[in-house]
Amino acid sequence: MITTSRIVFRPVLPEDYPRLHAIESDITTAMTWRYRGQLPPLTAYEPALWAQTQQIMVVEGRDTGTIVGYLQLHDTDLRAGNASFSLYSGPEHRGSGMVMEGLMAFCEWVFGNWPIRWLYAHSFEHNVGAFESGLRRGEAVRLGVLRERMAVDGELIDVHVIGIERESWLASPLRRRFNTLRTRQL
Amino acid sequence: MNQASASEPRPPETALAPGPTLEVRWRLAEPTDLPFVYRLVTQVDPRWYRFSRNGLEPSGMLELLAGIAAGAVVLDDYGQPIACALLTDAGSSGTGAFEYFALPTPQAQQLARSVAPDLLAAVFSASKLRRLYVERFDNDPMVLGEAAHLFEAEVVLPDFLRIDGIYEARTTLVLTAERWWPWHEARTTTTATPDVAETDRSAA
Numbered sequence: 001m002i003t004t005s006r007i008v009f010r011p012v013l014p015e016d017y018p019r020l021h022a023i024e025s026d027i028t029t030a031m032t033w034r035y036r037g038q039l040p041p042l043t044a045y046e047p048a049l050w051a052q053t054q055q056i057m058v059v060e061g062r063d064t065g066t067i068v069g070y071l072q073l074h075d076t077d078l079r080a081g082n083a084s085f086s087l088y089s090g091p092e093h094r095g096s097g098m099v100m101e102g103l104m105a106f107c108e109w110v111f112g113n114w115p116i117r118w119l120y121a122h123s124f125e126h127n128v129g130a131f132e133s134g135l136r137r138g139e140a141v142r143l144g145v146l147r148e149r150m151a152v153d154g155e156l157i158d159v160h161v162i163g164i165e166r167e168s169w170l171a172s173p174l175r176r177r178f179n180t181l182r183t184r185q186l
Numbered sequence: 187m188n189q190a191s192a193s194e195p196r197p198p199e200t201a202l203a204p205g206p207t208l209e210v211r212w213r214l215a216e217p218t219d220l221p222f223v224y225r226l227v228t229q230v231d232p233r234w235y236r237f238s239r240n241g242l243e244p245s246g247m248l249e250l251l252a253g254i255a256a257g258a259v260v261l262d263d264y265g266q267p268i269a270c271a272l273l274t275d276a277g278s279s280g281t282g283a284f285e286y287f288a289l290p291t292p293q294a295q296q297l298a299r300s301v302a303p304d305l306l307a308a309v310f311s312a313s314k315l316r317r318l319y320v321e322r323f324d325n326d327p328m329v330l331g332e333a334a335h336l337f338e339a340e341v342v343l344p345d346f347l348r349i350d351g352i353y354e355a356r357t358t359l360v361l362t363a364e365r366w367w368p369w370h371e372a373r374t375t376t377t378a379t380p381d382v383a384e385t386d387r388s389a390a
Contacts, residue, residue: 077239079232080347118343144341144358148317151279161341 002105004181005062007098009105012056012070014046019067020058021045026091054083057109059102061093069099071106073114081117083110087130100130104178107139111166119164124150128160139172140164212301215257215270222259222267223251226287232349233326234287235356236274258308260288260301268294269329271305273313280316284309284361288329299331303373306333310366318361323347324354336369337361 002009012020021042024035040048049056053074058067069089076083085106089099110116120143123131134140143163148156169175215223224247232238237247255276260269269288276282286305288298309318320330320337323346328334337359346356 079239079241082343082346117345120343143343144339146340146358147360149279149281161343163343 002109002182003062004101004105004178005184007068007101007105008060008062009057009102009109010060012058016058016067016070017045017049018042020049020056020070020088023067023069023088023090028091057102057106059099059105061098066090068093068096069102071099071102073106073110076114076116078115081115082120083114083116083118084120084122085110086121101178104174107164107169108175108178111169117166121162121164122146123160123162125158125160128162131160131162134164134174135162137172137174139169139174141168211261211265212258212271212305213261215259215272219257219259219267219270220248220251223257223270226267226270226289229290230287232347233323234285235321235323235347236285255282256312258305260298260305262294262297269298269301273309275319276313276315280314281319282309282313282315282317283319283321286320286329288327290327295327295329298329302329302331303333303370306330306361306366307370310363310370316363318366320359320361321356322359323349323356325349332373333361333369336365338365 001011021039024039035048039045053072054076055073056070057073058070060066061068067090069087071088072086074084074086087099087103087106093099107119110119121131131140135142141163143161146159146161149159150157224244227234227237227247228242231242237250240246255273257270257272259267260271262268268291269286271284271286274283274285284306286298286302288294306318309315322328330337338361339357340360341358343356343358345353347354
């Protein structure tokens with residue numbers, strides 16, 4: 001568990017599933033998130049949620065106790081030392097920065113607890129803005145763009161492949177600031 | 187391997203590569219090819235990463251093969267398998283992945299290169315793919331032959347895997363239908379002339 005002034009970052013619990021399901025049910029993102037509009041009902045949600053997934057961490061607003069989003073560690077490849085992650089934000093909290101703060105906690109947790117050198121994320125063109133500040137600062141790198149990779153509602157969409165390297169994260173000023181803020185919460 | 191999804195239209199069961207001297211053949215893969223595919227994976231390990239990433243435990247590999255849409259086996263002059271191609275991850279977005287490996291001998295790799303364009307022709311003819319991906323490590327033998335230059339790199343994952351003590355990047359290359367068809371049609375016309383076919387083969 002990682003705590004800052006705004007968030008609590010912790011492993012998911014079964015009682016969190018309805019909230020995660022509600023986040024994934026948002027019609028504005030349902031077609032572009034992993035189920036592509038085929039989100040299973042809550043009764044069948046758990047196995048789908050955990051498919052190819054090693055761990056799920058939720059981001060809870062510290063003031064409200066509400067889950068504002070969650071991060072998923074999946075397709076972990078310990079032979080190569082890499083894994084992928086997905087990041088989901090509740091519609092009412094997008095733009096608040098809370099889930100991106102959760103991403104910092106996630107990097108700290110993954111690189112501190114798993115033998116992983118690279119984290120990868122696949123981001124649709126219209127979502128990649130969430131990573132732009134990290135790309136500018138250098139904590140993340142754009143490893144390439146899969147042009148017209150996906151077809152959603154007849155529209156061809158580029159998929160950006162984003163990478164976060166362990167050494168870059170460990171050496172980043174952002175990490176130092178994040179951990180300074182954490183320390184102040186103790 | 188599940189070949190049902192490749193049933194219409196399907197390429198010929200056996201095809202001959204052009205040219206008077208090398209009778210390179212390929213045919214659709216069959217369940218009886220599994221021992222060869224397994225042997226091939228072990229000989230190129232860990233470069234056929236779909237199978238090697240979790241180790242070489244046979245039942246795990248069988249499970250992976252069960253989900254593959256279509257495959258082809260390349261045969262040498264004696265009818266022995268020397269290479270295998272798989273079409274994987276073919277989905278509703280009109281994309282798919284082409285995985286193609288040959289036994290690690292110069293002769294097998296040469297034969298694989300010479301038949302690669304015909305295999306790609308079969309893939310594009312038998313499907314509605316817009317974009318066909320190939321993923322490769324830096325030091326993988328290039329077996330795409332004459333068609334290799336048609337592929338363009340889109341993603342490079344640096345230092346992806348340590349192979350024989352050296353980290354190699356993994357690159358995702360793409361061949362679009364728009365690039366494939368004009369080249370294929372020109373080649374089909376050109377390779378009707380035996381002299382040109384010989385030239386193309388030596389270049390591969």
